Amino acid sequence: MSDEVLATSAPETSVRPPAGESTELPVVFDVDDLSVYYGNFRAVRDVTMEIRQREITAFIGPSGCGKSTVLRCFNRMNDLVEIARVEGRLTYHGVDLYARGVDPVEVRRRIGMVFQKPNPFPKSIYDNIAFGPKVAGLVKGKSETDDLVEHALRRGALWDEVKDRLKDSAMGLSGGQQQRLCIARAIAVEPEVVLMDEPCSALDPVATARIEDLMMELKDDYTIVIVTHNMQQAARVSDRTAFFVTEVNDTSDVRTGVLVEFDATDKIFSNPEDERTERYVTGRFG
Amino acid sequence: MTATQLTVADLGPDRRRHRTQRRVRTVMMVAAVLSVVISGLILVSLLGETFTFIKGLADTGTWSSLWADGWFPRRGQYSVATLLMGSLIVTLVAMSVAIPLGLAGAIYLSEYARPSVRRVLKPALETLAGIPSVVLGVFALMFISPEVVQRFFEAPQANLAAAGLGVGILTIPLVASVSEDAMRSVPAALREASYGLGARKATTCVRVVLPAALSGLVAALILAVSRALGETMVVAIAAGGSAGALFTADPLRPGTTMTAAMISQAGGTDQVKGDALTFQSLFFVGTLLFAITMSLNLVAGRFVRRFRNVY
Numbered sequence: 001m002s003d004e005v006l007a008t009s010a011p012e013t014s015v016r017p018p019a020g021e022s023t024e025l026p027v028v029f030d031v032d033d034l035s036v037y038y039g040n041f042r043a044v045r046d047v048t049m050e051i052r053q054r055e056i057t058a059f060i061g062p063s064g065c066g067k068s069t070v071l072r073c074f075n076r077m078n079d080l081v082e083i084a085r086v087e088g089r090l091t092y093h094g095v096d097l098y099a100r101g102v103d104p105v106e107v108r109r110r111i112g113m114v115f116q117k118p119n120p121f122p123k124s125i126y127d128n129i130a131f132g133p134k135v136a137g138l139v140k141g142k143s144e145t146d147d148l149v150e151h152a153l154r155r156g157a158l159w160d161e162v163k164d165r166l167k168d169s170a171m172g173l174s175g176g177q178q179q180r181l182c183i184a185r186a187i188a189v190e191p192e193v194v195l196m197d198e199p200c201s202a203l204d205p206v207a208t209a210r211i212e213d214l215m216m217e218l219k220d221d222y223t224i225v226i227v228t229h230n231m232q233q234a235a236r237v238s239d240r241t242a243f244f245v246t247e248v249n250d251t252s253d254v255r256t257g258v259l260v261e262f263d264a265t266d267k268i269f270s271n272p273e274d275e276r277t278e279r280y281v282t283g284r285f286g
Numbered sequence: 287m288t289a290t291q292l293t294v295a296d297l298g299p300d301r302r303r304h305r306t307q308r309r310v311r312t313v314m315m316v317a318a319v320l321s322v323v324i325s326g327l328i329l330v331s332l333l334g335e336t337f338t339f340i341k342g343l344a345d346t347g348t349w350s351s352l353w354a355d356g357w358f359p360r361r362g363q364y365s366v367a368t369l370l371m372g373s374l375i376v377t378l379v380a381m382s383v384a385i386p387l388g389l390a391g392a393i394y395l396s397e398y399a400r401p402s403v404r405r406v407l408k409p410a411l412e413t414l415a416g417i418p419s420v421v422l423g424v425f426a427l428m429f430i431s432p433e434v435v436q437r438f439f440e441a442p443q444a445n446l447a448a449a450g451l452g453v454g455i456l457t458i459p460l461v462a463s464v465s466e467d468a469m470r471s472v473p474a475a476l477r478e479a480s481y482g483l484g485a486r487k488a489t490t491c492v493r494v495v496l497p498a499a500l501s502g503l504v505a506a507l508i509l510a511v512s513r514a515l516g517e518t519m520v521v522a523i524a525a526g527g528s529a530g531a532l533f534t535a536d537p538l539r540p541g542t543t544m545t546a547a548m549i550s551q552a553g554g555t556d557q558v559k560g561d562a563l564t565f566q567s568l569f570f571v572g573t574l575l576f577a578i579t580m581s582l583n584l585v586a587g588r589f590v591r592r593f594r595n596v597y
Contacts, residue, residue, distance in 0.1 A: 077478070077481065077482065080477075080478070080481060082400070082401075105484050105485070105486055106484070108481065108482055108483065112483070113482035115478060115479065115482070117475060119475035119476060119478065120479075121476060121479065121480075121498070131480075131483060131485075131493070132483035132484065135483065135484065136483075136484055182479070185479075185483065186482070186483070189483055189484060
């Protein structure tokens with residue numbers, strides 16, 4: 001009797017997944033109808049998407065389509081631009097990131113960022129990594145800091161190259177090493193999400209490949225959102241892809257970024273819904 | 287096909303333009319050389335008179351006058367220590383005002399002020415730099431001394447502290463403006479990196495921007511010290527050492543500095559009154575001042591070079 005129950009019920013749960021969202025990974029960011037304004041100028045409008053845990057989500061699209069602007073909403077980096085303003089809803093694990101009482105500093109400790117141009121501090125390699133944890137009060141004492149620095153550098157696939165010169169200036173590293181240092185620096189504060197704003201655009205193909213490998217490794221532990229100009233990169237590394245374009249208003253010549261399509265990367269690159277996406281990914285536009 | 291033969295002359299310089307260029311070059315070179323020559327001649331006359339002074343002391347066997355109780359050149363008392371100590375006190379007092387205020391102002395202007403506030407404050411600060419030092423000297427004597435120094439301490443109206451505070455106010459704009467430039471030249475990418483790691487504004491400022499701007503800040507500091515050492519008018523008016531001064535290490539006493547000592551002897555006439563070496567003593571002090579400020583500038587230059595291009 002009980003055997004029968006097991007025999008009939010077990011296959012049901014394993015073979016046929018229950019309908020809907022439950023097999024998918026939990027949602028980290030839920031973006032609903034987001035618009036970003038600089039003063040009265042609407043830079044991006046109507047962005048709706050879900051970013052899921054331990055996936056790599058790529059933003060692609062032509063220059064000036066607002067990919068980076070949207071990315072910078074996710075850790076409230078746009079707050080640094082005085083006239084920037086956000087409309088719509090952007091929740092992080094259900095909490096509205098732009099709600100009153102949300103401290104951008106707390107947000108950024110959970111949601112790290114890697115920038116387009118490697119921007120190590122003009123300090124030693126060690127101090128670059130230790131900066132975030134020290135500021136956040138994550139470490140006490142030297143040995144704890146040492147361990148964390150080593151861990152972060154290993155995680156950033158840089159340890160073997162720099163372990164003998166941790167006290168040397170980070171400015172002496174190559175561009176690719178500097179960018180991996182910046183990634184290691186970002187994950188040293190143990191964020192949940194790492195935002196990457198065109199992290200390879202200043203790097204050569206070899207360094208780019210290393211960063212991409214690193215992203216694939218980091219995916220096991222972190223949620224990654226990457227803006228990229230490089231469609232192949234999006235196709236190689238990402239699970240989901242968002243395609244943005246710039247819409248030009250014929251009468252006022254105002255350019256507004258808009259999200260055209262957001263779907264699984266395979267689908268975007270093989271069988272997109274929107275004609276504009278298809279033209280872009282096949283290289284006929286943009 | 288008959289191609290026209292291209293010669294070197296075709297690609298050569300336009301003759302007339304070439305000549306003009308050479309003339310311009312000559313004029314510029316003369317100007318450059320002239321300024322060097324003039325500086326050289328000044329140095330020669332400075333050193334010449336200084337030599338005469340030292341030789342005069344040697345000839346008359348009055349070396350001891352260098353260790354007199356004070357600086358009274360008309361009476362043949364050339365206590366250089368009095369002047370050095372006076373300059374040191376005035377500079378220290380001035381820096382204790384100018385560095386904190388100037389630096390804080392620079393941090394505010396560069397990191398905190400809204401653009402609209404900055405647009406008003408920066409020119410205001412630069413206006414402060416335009417106040418003639420004579421005015422500040424009178425201000426130091428008539429206001430700072432009675433209202434600040436004498437309010438808290440037992441002191442005569444003319445004293446080194448009041449003069450130092452006046453010089454400090456005079457130096458604030460210099461410190462603020464040079465430090466602000468240094469901080470603003472720190473790339474925004476470094477601030478973003480810091481904010482992106484969850485650092486607050488104050489942390490970003492103290493741990494990222496200030497260290498990255500270090501060379502500029504040190505340059506600002508050394509320039510300010512140079513300026514304070516060289517400041518004459520404020521001290522001449524407010525420090526109370528117009529006829530000379532006794533040696534003192536007390537900022538609340540009247541005193542004089544290297545520059546103020548020179549102006550009080552040389553003011554107004556082409557003849558410096560006093561015995562034979564009074565006139566030459568001024569050049570002796572001048573040489574000393576020149577050596578000090580020049581070494582400061584060299585150190586500043588080295589600092590700036592050493593830390594340049596770190597980002």
